[in-house]
Amino acid sequence: xxxxxxxxxxxxxxxxxxxxxxxxxxxxxxxxxxxxxxxxxxxxxxxxxxxxxxxxxxxxxxxxxxxxxxxxxxxxxxxxxxxxxxxxxxxxxxxxxxxxxxxxxxxxxxxxxxxxxxxxxxxxxxxxxxxxxxxxxxxxxxxxxxxxxxxxxxxxxxxxxxxxxxxxxxxxxxxxxxxxxxxxxxxxxxxxxxxxxxxxxxxxxxxx
Amino acid sequence: xxxxxxxxxxxxxxxxxxxxxxxxxxxxxxxxxxxxxxxxxxxxxxxxxxxxxxxxxxxxxxxxxxxxxxxxxxxxxxxxxxxxxxxxxxxxxxxxxxxxxxxxxxxxxxxxxxxxxxxxxxxxxxxxxxxxxxxxxxxxxxxxxxxxxxxxxxxxxxxxxxxxxxxxxxxxxxxxxxxxxxxxxxxxxxxxxxxxxxxxxxxxxxxx
Amino acid sequence: xxxxxxxxxxxxxxxxxxxxxxxxxxxxxxxxxxxxxxxxxxxxxxxxxxxxxxxxxxxxxxxxxxxxxxxxxxxxxxxxxxxxxxxxxxxxxxxxxxxxxxxxxxxxxxxxxxxxxxxxxxxxxxxxxxxxxxxxxxxxxxxxxxxxxxxxxxxxxxxxxxxxxxxxxxxxxxxxxxxxxxxxxxxxxxxxxxxxxxxxxxxxxxxx
Amino acid sequence: xxxxxxxxxxxxxxxxxxxxxxxxxxxxxxxxxxxxxxxxxxxxxxxxxxxxxxxxxxxxxxxxxxxxxxxxxxxxxxxxxxxxxxxxxxxxxxxxxxxxxxxxxxxxxxxxxxxxxxxxxxxxxxxxxxxxxxxxxxxxxxxxxxxxxxxxxxxxxxxxxxxxxxxxxxxxxxxxxxxxxxxxxxxxxxxxxxxxxxxxxxxxxxxx
DNA sequence: AATGAATGAGAGTTCATTCAT
DNA sequence: CATGAATGAACTCTCATTCAT
Numbered sequence: 001x002x003x004x005x006x007x008x009x010x011x012x013x014x015x016x017x018x019x020x021x022x023x024x025x026x027x028x029x030x031x032x033x034x035x036x037x038x039x040x041x042x043x044x045x046x047x048x049x050x051x052x053x054x055x056x057x058x059x060x061x062x063x064x065x066x067x068x069x070x071x072x073x074x075x076x077x078x079x080x081x082x083x084x085x086x087x088x089x090x091x092x093x094x095x096x097x098x099x100x101x102x103x104x105x106x107x108x109x110x111x112x113x114x115x116x117x118x119x120x121x122x123x124x125x126x127x128x129x130x131x132x133x134x135x136x137x138x139x140x141x142x143x144x145x146x147x148x149x150x151x152x153x154x155x156x157x158x159x160x161x162x163x164x165x166x167x168x169x170x171x172x173x174x175x176x177x178x179x180x181x182x183x184x185x186x187x188x189x190x191x192x193x194x195x196x197x198x199x200x201x202x203x204x205x206x207x208x
Numbered sequence: 209x210x211x212x213x214x215x216x217x218x219x220x221x222x223x224x225x226x227x228x229x230x231x232x233x234x235x236x237x238x239x240x241x242x243x244x245x246x247x248x249x250x251x252x253x254x255x256x257x258x259x260x261x262x263x264x265x266x267x268x269x270x271x272x273x274x275x276x277x278x279x280x281x282x283x284x285x286x287x288x289x290x291x292x293x294x295x296x297x298x299x300x301x302x303x304x305x306x307x308x309x310x311x312x313x314x315x316x317x318x319x320x321x322x323x324x325x326x327x328x329x330x331x332x333x334x335x336x337x338x339x340x341x342x343x344x345x346x347x348x349x350x351x352x353x354x355x356x357x358x359x360x361x362x363x364x365x366x367x368x369x370x371x372x373x374x375x376x377x378x379x380x381x382x383x384x385x386x387x388x389x390x391x392x393x394x395x396x397x398x399x400x401x402x403x404x405x406x407x408x409x410x411x412x413x414x415x416x
Numbered sequence: 417x418x419x420x421x422x423x424x425x426x427x428x429x430x431x432x433x434x435x436x437x438x439x440x441x442x443x444x445x446x447x448x449x450x451x452x453x454x455x456x457x458x459x460x461x462x463x464x465x466x467x468x469x470x471x472x473x474x475x476x477x478x479x480x481x482x483x484x485x486x487x488x489x490x491x492x493x494x495x496x497x498x499x500x501x502x503x504x505x506x507x508x509x510x511x512x513x514x515x516x517x518x519x520x521x522x523x524x525x526x527x528x529x530x531x532x533x534x535x536x537x538x539x540x541x542x543x544x545x546x547x548x549x550x551x552x553x554x555x556x557x558x559x560x561x562x563x564x565x566x567x568x569x570x571x572x573x574x575x576x577x578x579x580x581x582x583x584x585x586x587x588x589x590x591x592x593x594x595x596x597x598x599x600x601x602x603x604x605x606x607x608x609x610x611x612x613x614x615x616x617x618x619x620x621x622x623x624x
Numbered sequence: 625x626x627x628x629x630x631x632x633x634x635x636x637x638x639x640x641x642x643x644x645x646x647x648x649x650x651x652x653x654x655x656x657x658x659x660x661x662x663x664x665x666x667x668x669x670x671x672x673x674x675x676x677x678x679x680x681x682x683x684x685x686x687x688x689x690x691x692x693x694x695x696x697x698x699x700x701x702x703x704x705x706x707x708x709x710x711x712x713x714x715x716x717x718x719x720x721x722x723x724x725x726x727x728x729x730x731x732x733x734x735x736x737x738x739x740x741x742x743x744x745x746x747x748x749x750x751x752x753x754x755x756x757x758x759x760x761x762x763x764x765x766x767x768x769x770x771x772x773x774x775x776x777x778x779x780x781x782x783x784x785x786x787x788x789x790x791x792x793x794x795x796x797x798x799x800x801x802x803x804x805x806x807x808x809x810x811x812x813x814x815x816x817x818x819x820x821x822x823x824x825x826x827x828x829x830x831x832x
Numbered sequence: 833a834a835t836g837a838a839t840g841a842g843a844g845t846t847c848a849t850t851c852a853t
Numbered sequence: 854c855a856t857g858a859a860t861g862a863a864c865t866c867t868c869a870t871t872c873a874t
Contacts, residue, residue: 836872837872837874838872839869844866845863846862846863847863850858852858853856
């Protein structure tokens, strides 16, 4: 997985440092996808990355929170690029919803580990004092944009009347549920799921 | 919270033991709801229960798995009773779906800690070797039954064509998402959410 | 195994109490034979005995030391009776050594659990402060008598010149080694071992 | 005791790490010799080694099994070197047996703690699930070699007819019994014991 | 830029024993 | 005669982090 190299630099990082950070972040994604957020430790990450000491992580990230934050940002960046590339602007709003849902499911198929890690971090990451880490960030990036698109579609008359945020959350929750099941059962029929939830939310958002 | 007293006895437990187990289980639910499953430790549980030593837990439960299992069973028992009491049998299938969704949201309002703990345990509980604990059990109790009801409704013609299991999972994921948000924001307008998701899934399941 | 009932009474014990003590001692022997002394706990003993609480042990024995002491005395009593019955007095000294060795091996075959437990307790039992419990007792009962018989045989001229105590310890160590191997491999050919060590120590003690 | 320095390096260990491991292994040997295997804990080992925390052990050894294994290997290595150096090749077989027994007793005199720890580990070390750790390894190293030498001597006609493995086990059991007594009574007359058991097993193995 | 070395805190579990009835 | 209930201490092991090169 080499998906977040572009993200890693851009700050004042040397190429070597950027590469190390990317390597560690990749390993973190894989460990989270496999073991879940709660069982993700520095020890497991360095074992996965083939590094010698957890000191390597502490050297490149000030603490666990920064590592997880960097990982989440890389994942969101990657996810956004993936979905954006597959959501053409010339569609009407109703087609837009279909293409978004299809792109989301395609993402699960294309990057199952990343998808699983994204869900795990967004839902479970907590600070050392126990408070949730990314509530607001994740809301805006993963629900708010979709809600705004739905609202716009309502204004254009292609969608019926509903609370756009609740609808967006229902869509997000449904997709993430599929992501979690996929991590436990890689043989899941994603094409079928894509067709079903596309139809489901087409009916749920229809004006009539 | 006194919701699992009836569950606790019935086995070969003395009244004192049943009461202690219930006390510990209550505290476990509260800790899980507040800290999440991953940060739930014996130390926090006994602090919450006002007991003296973690040894008290080990005395009444053989290990952590048994404690969590007993807690989950108590939660499921309580949840089932709550929902069953509010799902009249004389309704038609379409009304049934409405009443189920309403009952689920009412449960969130009535027992927010229990609802949160239920989601946490079902999703995150793992054995000491890392394998998920309750996958199958939880599926059947929390998705399978609803899927069967939807299938029956399809046979009776009140619902349209869709994959009943995927629909049931979407409903479950949506409700649990609301539960999680509620645990972070107790002021959430549940009445509004109930109306919205009832309408959402009415459209999503409608035959036309 | 009912081998130490006679030992249990004789003190000021009621029949019920004597029976309970015997039951607990029997379970203790079995647990030690199976798990070794170090892994023998009250919990395992009451599980084996089918009792409800470790309190049962504390009630009948003041502490672990007393339980182990009583168990050892029961084992020694049983062992002595077994060997004595099979060591006729009308033999000459050389035949006596053969019959003692044969009796010891027969005991391993007849009561393998008891033999294993006897070795385990004699070798590993320690007080709560870590000091060995039965060094002197066990020496006299298990080595000293044999050493005296060997010395007597030397006086009678049937044995050669050797340090009787060292010889007795070698014999004891060899028999106990066989006992330990037997507990790990119940299929051990004891008849063959009896023949071999009888011949071995016949040569080792011979006058020529 | 500095007996396992040569063993400790040779792998990919830094000098500091090798020294720490040797220090911990030395302390482990002393604790086992003094308290027995069952009462050997990390806490006692670090106290003996003068270290600050049991975490020091966990840092250098993955778990208790690895610590005990490394200790046993160090002990066997040390013991082998000691005995090999004192067993000249130009002797005939009968002299070989004498020199082996003498070397074994000399080892007890020279390294009583090591000898005691070796016996303790070989006999009592168990995995966390209770299964014995070193049965096969220890058999081959401590009995098998001697048995093969005896068999060879029988072929050459210097020994009589006996089961070589049973004889080897008798010898091993006798030596280890002396080792155990020595740990309880440091004043034991080892020179006398060496002479006695050398004569004992010379007679026991003699052809006549 | 990287690493080796060390650490205090906390986890769940087992231990023999004691209190009260 | 028996039991239920409770307990403090000790156990091995994992955690993220820090110090010193």
